[in-house]
Amino acid sequence: MKKMILLTVFSVMLVLGVGCSSAGAETTQENPLLKEDLSVIMETIYENSGLELPNLANTELTEENEAYFIGTNDVDYTEALASEPMMSSIAHSVVLLRVENGADIEAVKETIKTKVDPRKWICVGVEEDDIIVDNIGNLVILIMINDSTALHDAFTSLAE
Numbered sequence: 001m002k003k004m005i006l007l008t009v010f011s012v013m014l015v016l017g018v019g020c021s022s023a024g025a026e027t028t029q030e031n032p033l034l035k036e037d038l039s040v041i042m043e044t045i046y047e048n049s050g051l052e053l054p055n056l057a058n059t060e061l062t063e064e065n066e067a068y069f070i071g072t073n074d075v076d077y078t079e080a081l082a083s084e085p086m087m088s089s090i091a092h093s094v095v096l097l098r099v100e101n102g103a104d105i106e107a108v109k110e111t112i113k114t115k116v117d118p119r120k121w122i123c124v125g126v127e128e129d130d131i132i133v134d135n136i137g138n139l140v141i142l143i144m145i146n147d148s149t150a151l152h153d154a155f156t157s158l159a160e
Contacts, residue, residue: 034136034137044154045094045141046151047154050150051150051151054090058083059081065082070095070097071116072112075097090124092144093144098138098140113133116133130143130148134155136158
C-alpha cells in the first residue's frame with residue numbers, strides 16, 4: 001500500500017515537473033529594441049551591417065506610396081518605414097513593417113515577396129535571389145539590394 005501511494009505521489013510530481021518545465025522553455029526574452037520606433041530599428045540594422053551606404057532617407061508608408069515600396073496595397077500593418085537612397089545609381093530598398101500580433105506573417109511575407117517589383121527603379125534593379133522578406137515576431141523586413149546578406153544578418157541578429 002505504501003508503495004502504491006509513493007508511486008502515485010511520484011507520478012503526480014513527475015507530471016507537474018514536466019508541465020512546468022515545458023511552459024518555462026516556451027518563454028523567451030525578446031530584444032527590447034524590437035519594441036522601439038522603426039527608425040531606431042532601421043538605424044541599428046544599418047550600423048550592424050558594416051556596409052558603407054549612400055545618403056539614405058526614411059519614408060513612412062502611406063496608402064499612396066505602399067504599392068511602390070512593397071508592391072501592393074493588400075498588406076495590413078500598424079506602421080511601416082522604407083529606407084532608400086536620396087540619390088544613387090544603385091538599387092537599394094529596405095522596408096520594415098510592424099503587423100498586428102497574431103497576423104498571418106507567412107501570408108504577409110509571401111504577398112510582399114511575390115508582388116514587389118525588383119526593377120522599380122528606372123535604370124537599375126536587383127535579382128530575385130537578392131530579395132529577402134523575413135520576420136522576427138511581428139516585425140517584417142523587405143530587403144532589396146545586391147548582396148543583401150549583410151543587412152539580413154544584421155536584422156536576424158536582433159532576435160538574439
